[in-house]
Amino acid sequence: MRQSGGVGTRILAVEDDERIRTAVKLALEDEGWAVTEAATGEDALLAFQQEPADVVLIDIMLPGIDGFEVCRSIRRGSDVPIVMVTARADTHDVVAGLEAGADDYLTKPFAPKELSARIRALLRRARTSEVSSPHLRFGDLEIVPEEGVVRRSGRDVHLTKTEFRVLVELAQSPGRVFSRELLLERIWGYGYFGDGRLVDVHVRRLRTKVEADPANPRHVVTVRGLGYKLRV
Amino acid sequence: MGRLSIRRLFDRRPSVTRRLGLRARITLAFAVGALLLSALLSATTWALTRENLLNQREDSAMVLVFQNARTVQNRVSPDTDQQALLSSLSTPQGANPILFYDDKYVPRTPEFGQDALPSELRDAVIAGRPSQMRYSLRGEMQLAVGLPIPSVDAAYFEIISLEELQSTLGALGVSLVGASLVTTLAGAALGWWASRRALRPLSGVSTAALALAAGRLDTRLEASEDPDLRPITASFNDMAQALQDRIEQDARFASDVSHELRSPLMTLAASIEVMNNQREDLPDRARAALDLMVADIDRFQQLVEDLLEISRFDAGVARLELEEVHLAELVMQAVSHSTDADVPIELDAALAGAVVHADKRRIVRVIANLLDNAGKYGAGASGVSLRRVDGGIQIAVEDAGDGVLEEDRAIIFDRFSRGALAGRRGSSDGVGLGLALVAEHVNLHGGRVWVEDRSDGAPGARFVVELPVEDHE
Numbered sequence: 001m002r003q004s005g006g007v008g009t010r011i012l013a014v015e016d017d018e019r020i021r022t023a024v025k026l027a028l029e030d031e032g033w034a035v036t037e038a039a040t041g042e043d044a045l046l047a048f049q050q051e052p053a054d055v056v057l058i059d060i061m062l063p064g065i066d067g068f069e070v071c072r073s074i075r076r077g078s079d080v081p082i083v084m085v086t087a088r089a090d091t092h093d094v095v096a097g098l099e100a101g102a103d104d105y106l107t108k109p110f111a112p113k114e115l116s117a118r119i120r121a122l123l124r125r126a127r128t129s130e131v132s133s134p135h136l137r138f139g140d141l142e143i144v145p146e147e148g149v150v151r152r153s154g155r156d157v158h159l160t161k162t163e164f165r166v167l168v169e170l171a172q173s174p175g176r177v178f179s180r181e182l183l184l185e186r187i188w189g190y191g192y193f194g195d196g197r198l199v200d201v202h203v204r205r206l207r208t209k210v211e212a213d214p215a216n217p218r219h220v221v222t223v224r225g226l227g228y229k230l231r232v
Numbered sequence: 233m234g235r236l237s238i239r240r241l242f243d244r245r246p247s248v249t250r251r252l253g254l255r256a257r258i259t260l261a262f263a264v265g266a267l268l269l270s271a272l273l274s275a276t277t278w279a280l281t282r283e284n285l286l287n288q289r290e291d292s293a294m295v296l297v298f299q300n301a302r303t304v305q306n307r308v309s310p311d312t313d314q315q316a317l318l319s320s321l322s323t324p325q326g327a328n329p330i331l332f333y334d335d336k337y338v339p340r341t342p343e344f345g346q347d348a349l350p351s352e353l354r355d356a357v358i359a360g361r362p363s364q365m366r367y368s369l370r371g372e373m374q375l376a377v378g379l380p381i382p383s384v385d386a387a388y389f390e391i392i393s394l395e396e397l398q399s400t401l402g403a404l405g406v407s408l409v410g411a412s413l414v415t416t417l418a419g420a421a422l423g424w425w426a427s428r429r430a431l432r433p434l435s436g437v438s439t440a441a442l443a444l445a446a447g448r449l450d451t452r453l454e455a456s457e458d459p460d461l462r463p464i465t466a467s468f469n470d471m472a473q474a475l476q477d478r479i480e481q482d483a484r485f486a487s488d489v490s491h492e493l494r495s496p497l498m499t500l501a502a503s504i505e506v507m508n509n510q511r512e513d514l515p516d517r518a519r520a521a522l523d524l525m526v527a528d529i530d531r532f533q534q535l536v537e538d539l540l541e542i543s544r545f546d547a548g549v550a551r552l553e554l555e556e557v558h559l560a561e562l563v564m565q566a567v568s569h570s571t572d573a574d575v576p577i578e579l580d581a582a583l584a585g586a587v588v589h590a591d592k593r594r595i596v597r598v599i600a601n602l603l604d605n606a607g608k609y610g611a612g613a614s615g616v617s618l619r620r621v622d623g624g625i626q627i628a629v630e631d632a633g634d635g636v637l638e639e640d641r642a643i644i645f646d647r648f649s650r651g652a653l654a655g656r657r658g659s660s661d662g663v664g665l666g667l668a669l670v671a672e673h674v675n676l677h678g679g680r681v682w683v684e685d686r687s688d689g690a691p692g693a694r695f696v697v698e699l700p701v702e703d704h705e
Binding site for chain 1: 496498505
C-alpha cells in the first residue's frame with residue numbers, strides 16, 4: 001500500500017469536462033499532489049487498476065458508466081478515500097453517492113481550496129486511523145485500532161477508512177453520545193455546518209458490516225434527537 | 233390591453249343597476265316579473281268578477297222592479313194612499329221605492345226621495361225611457377232603476393243599495409293584492425335560488441383563481457356536464473395551463489442558465505486560484521487585474537448559487553430538510569461563521585436549551601444573509617437577538633445604518649430590489665437576492681420576516697425573522 005504523505009500523494013480526477021479537469025489538475029498540482037486525469041468512467045477504472053491513487057475525485061455526471069458505478073467498482077477492491085462531485089446538495093445524488101461508497105462530497109461549482117481542504121482531511125484520516133489505543137471488545141465485536149482491523153465473531157470485517165474512523169471514534173468513549181456535529185468535526189473536519197447525511201449514511205453502511213441485524217443494531221445505536229453511541 | 237377589453241364587456245350596463253350585484257339583479261328581475269304578471273291577473277280577475285256580480289245583482293233586481301211597477305200600474309189612482317201602496321210592495325233589503333205620480337215624487341223612506349235620484353235618470357224616465365244607472369250616493373254605491381208607466385201617467389223608481397256587493401268586491405280585492413304580494417315574494421325567492429344555482433359554477437371559478445394566485449399552479453376546474461358552462465371551464469383550464477407552462481418555463485430557464493454557468497464558472501474559479509498562487513510573480517498591472525477577478529469570482533459564484541436556490545422555489549421543488557436543531561447553538565454558530573463574527577448575541581434565557589424542527593442549512597443562510605445585508609447596507613450588524621414570543625421564536629438582526637424608509641420596507645425583500653432602492657441604500661456591492669432568499673427560506677418554514685426600526689430608538693434597521701414553533705418541552 002502506498003504511503004499517503006503530503007509529497008508523492010497521487011490523486012485520480014475523473015471529470016468529463018476537459019477544461020474543468022485541467023483547471024482542477026493545475027490547482028491540485030499547486031498543492032504538491034500528483035494528478036492523474038480520466039475523462040470517462042472506463043478510463044478511470046483502468047487507470048486505478050494500473051496505479052491505485054491515494055484519493056479519487058469523481059464527477060457523478062459521466063458519459064458511459066456513471067460516477068456511482070465507478071465508485072462502487074473501486075470500492076469492491078479498495079478502501080481508498082473517494083470524493084464525489086454532485087450538481088446539487090439537496091438532491092438524492094448525495095445520499096446515492098455516499099451509499100455507493102463515497103467518503104465525502106462537493107457540489108459544483110466548488111472552490112479548489114475547498115477541494116484541497118477535503119482531500120487533506122481525508123488523507124489525515126487515512127493516516128491517523130493507524131495510531132490509536134489497544135484492543136477493544138464489545139460482545140461479538142473486536143476492534144484493533146493499531147492494526148486497523150475489525151472482527152465480528154472472529155471474522156475480519158472490511159471497513160473503509162472513514163467507516164473505521166467512525167467506529168473507533170465511538171468505541172474510544174463507549175456509551176457516550178456523539179452528536180452528528182461532533183462526528184462531522186472529528187472525522188470530516190467540517191464542524192457545525194457539515195451535512196448530517198454524511199454521518200447518517202456512514203453509520204448505515206457501518207451497521208451493514210458490524211451488526212448481525214443492521215435493522216436492529218446492537219452496537220452502533222441511534223439516540224433520538226441527539227446522535228449516535230456505541231452500546232457497551 | 234386584455235384587461236381593458238374584458239372590462240368593457242361588463243361596462244355596458246347603466247351604472248345604477250350595475251351597482252347591484254348580479255344576484256340581486258336577477259332576483260329583482262324575477263320579482264318585478266312576478267309582480268307584473270300577478271297584478272295583471274288580479275286586475276283582470278277583479279274586473280271580470282265585479283262586472284259579473286253587478287250584472288247578476290241587477291238582473292235579479294230588475295225582475296222585482298218590473299213586478300213592483302206592474303203592481304203600481306194596477307193599483308195607483310188619485311185616491312190611493314201612495315205611502316201604503318209603496319209599503320205593500322215587496323222589495324229586497326236595501327231597496328227603496330219611489331213613486332212619481334201626479335208630478336210628485338213620493339218616497340217610502342224620506343232620505344231616499346227625489347234628490348236621491350240622479351237627475352239624468354229622472355229626466356230620461358219622465359221623458360218615457362226606462363233607465364237604470366249605477367252611481368254613488370253619500371259614499372255608497374247604488375243602483376237606480378226607473379220605469380215609466382205611461383198608462384197611468386206615472387213612473388216607478390227604485391234605489392237599490394249595492395253596498396253588500398261592494399264589500400264583497402273589496403274583500404276580493406284585498407285577497408288578490410295579497411296573492412300578488414305572495415307571488416312577487418315567491419318570484420324573488422325563485423330568482424334568488426336560480427341565481428345561486430347559475431352562479432355556483434362562478435364561485436368554483438373564483439376559488440380556483442384564488443388557488444392559482446396563491447401559487448398552486450396545477451389547480452383546474454372540474455370538467456362540466458353543462459353545455460353552457462363547458463366553454464368557460466375549458467377556457468379557464470386552458471388559461472391555467474398556459475400560466476403554469478409559462479411560469480415553469482421561466483423557472484426552468486433560470487435553473488438551466490445557472491446550471492450551464494456552473495461548468496465555466498468552475499474552470500474560472502480553479503484557474504483564477506492557480507493564477508493567484510503565482511500572484512507575487514505577476515507584474516503590477518496583471519496583479520491588479522487578478523485581484524479584481526478574485527473578488528468578483530466569489531460574487532459570481534454566490535449569484536449563481538442564489539439563482540439556483542431561488543429557481544427551486546419558483547419551480548416549487550424546494551423542500552424542507554427538517555431536523556432537530558438546537559436553536560441557540562445554531563444562531564451562535566451561524567454568527568461565528570459569518571462575515572461578521574464579532575456581533576454580540578443576546579439570548580432569551582427561556583431559549584437556552586430550546587430544540588426546534590428546522591432546516592439547518594436554510595436557517596444558517598437566513599442569518600448569514602441578514603448579517604451580510606447589515607454589513608453591506610447597514611454599516612455592520614450591531615446585534616443579533618433570539619427571543620421567545622407568543623407562538624414562535626424571533627431572530628432579530630439590528631444594524632447601525634440609516635434604517636429602511638417606510639415605503640421601502642415592503643419591497644426590500646423583492647428580488648434585486650437594490651435597483652428600486654438605488655440611492656437610498658446604494659452600494660455597488662451585493663447581488664440583490666440575499667433578502668429575497670431570506671424571505672423564501674422563512675416562508676418555507678411557515679414563518680415571516682419584516683424590517684422595522686431599531687428597538688432601542690437608535691438609528692438603524694431591525695430585521696426580524698419569526699419562526700413558528702410547536703410547543704413541546
